[in-house]
Amino acid sequence: MNLVCAQCPVRDSAACSVLEEKERDALSTVGRTRVLKRGEMLFAAGDDEAACATLVSGAMKIAAVDRDGNEQILSLVHPSGFIGEMFTPFAHHDVVALTESRLCVFSRKDMERAIEDYPALARALLRRSQEDLHAARSMIELTAHGSAEARLAALLYDFARAASDSPCHPAGEFDLPLSRGEIANMLGLTIETVSRKLGELEDVGAIRRKGKRGIEIIDPAHLLALSGKDEN
Amino acid sequence: MNLVCAQCPVRDSAACSVLEEKERDALSTVGRTRVLKRGEMLFAAGDDEAACATLVSGAMKIAAVDRDGNEQILSLVHPSGFIGEMFTPFAHHDVVALTESRLCVFSRKDMERAIEDYPALARALLRRSQEDLHAARSMIELTAHGSAEARLAALLYDFARAASDSPCHPAGEFDLPLSRGEIANMLGLTIETVSRKLGELEDVGAIRRKGKRGIEIIDPAHLLALSGKDEN
DNA sequence: CGCATCTTTGATAGGAGTCAATATTTGTGG
DNA sequence: CCACAAATATTGACTCCTATCAAAGATGCG
Structure with a gap:
């Protein structure tokens, strides 16, 4: 080979x-x-x-x-x-x-x-293209209706799952692959709003920030609830 | 056959x-x-x-x-x-x-x-799937950054093109395939906002409303400009 | 160590959502 | 064909969320 x-x-x-x-x-x-x-x-x-x-x-x-x-x-x-x-x-x-x-x-x-x-x-x-299409539509669903908090929670939950070895359970801790600016851009928000909402998610006990990029998921269920999504 | x-x-x-x-x-x-x-x-x-x-x-x-x-x-x-x-x-x-x-x-x-x-x-x-993917991503681009007015203008322009025979030039007049509620839903807005912005587009001279569903495009270039898009 | 970049925090304002009332259209049955 | 009811659309007043503008803290790199 x-x-x-x-x-x-x-x-x-x-x-x-x-x-x-x-x-x-x-x-x-x-x-x-x-x-x-x-x-x-x-x-x-x-x-x-x-x-x-x-x-x-x-x-x-x-x-x-x-x-x-x-x-x-x-x-x-x-x-x-x-x-x-x-x-x-x-x-x-x-x-x-x-x-x-x-x-x-x-x-x-x-x-x-x-x-x-x-x-x-x-x-x-x-098959891959249809998966990408589905992902793009999920993104539409998220950004169309959904507060800044919901969008951010959903993104964090997605990242946690992507960072996990097991396919369905979110990782307990991971590094954000994106800067604040990139997160804001992706979610149709501003840097300031992302920063504030991250702070609120921490205050509420859903996550903990570890330095600039590190995120620890404290309460995955809470995060999922805030995101407004059922599962996928 | x-x-x-x-x-x-x-x-x-x-x-x-x-x-x-x-x-x-x-x-x-x-x-x-x-x-x-x-x-x-x-x-x-x-x-x-x-x-x-x-x-x-x-x-x-x-x-x-x-x-x-x-x-x-x-x-x-x-x-x-x-x-x-x-x-x-x-x-x-x-x-x-x-x-x-x-x-x-x-x-x-x-x-x-x-x-x-x-x-x-x-x-x-x-090929079709990749086209759909591109369309979905255009939708993301539109809804992420873009005021209510821009989203509506872009949607109207899209509809005008879909209603046209010639591939690239928008139709001068067509019927909306969607109700106000469906338009609002699609664009992540409310019915009231859609209604108001349609009124403003009419006031500005970009379109004219003909009954509930009919739309006449008065100023395609203006519509395109408001949509914030270049071409596609 | 110092500068550049990124992030956080604060104050303010504007756009779209919500609630509410009215108007219009549509469809159905008399 | 008209009348009435139901659905859909418009308009208005008010509120709230997020963008914007501004400044101060972190973080990282040369």
């Missing part, structure tokens, strides 16, 4: 995990790994040579840039996530590393060929 | 348009057409026998229901749009007809088989 793939941490969870070993080797020869430092851009809105990629480790954000130059975070990408618009002539969004990130990058052309050669890959990407 | 398909208005634009004639005929034998009246539900959140469908004519809404029973419209579906979560055990959202709608419905099992048998279909659905 290809060396890179052999020790890939997402080899069993990424889209390419549905391929036969031979197929994956073939695909890996046209892909290349790339490492981005925090803040570095994989590609920008408007790029016409934007590629596709699977995130191997780290975290990325997908953000739109409006005509005033303000960015709006649309989605976070976690390891094994797939990035890339395969059917548009150019990228609509910026894709930026939140932490040092390792990616497996493919040109759009190679990716197009791959999904024709390997139908299972197309189906895997379809 | 199959009779139903032969006179299908979306036969050249729906996902199944990528199939060979023979393949499409085969698929059409396992699908069935269904007609829903305004307000009727295709399936509901939680249904485990939820199916997949292509919208042939009419308009549908996809809506989440929170634990208080309030609905949140997440997306509208227009003719040739595809509906259905193929990889989840049960439906997450309600799917309801906004106007009398005709659909081509497939059981999930048949659909799963179809995307295995016809790789081109899987690719077509992938």
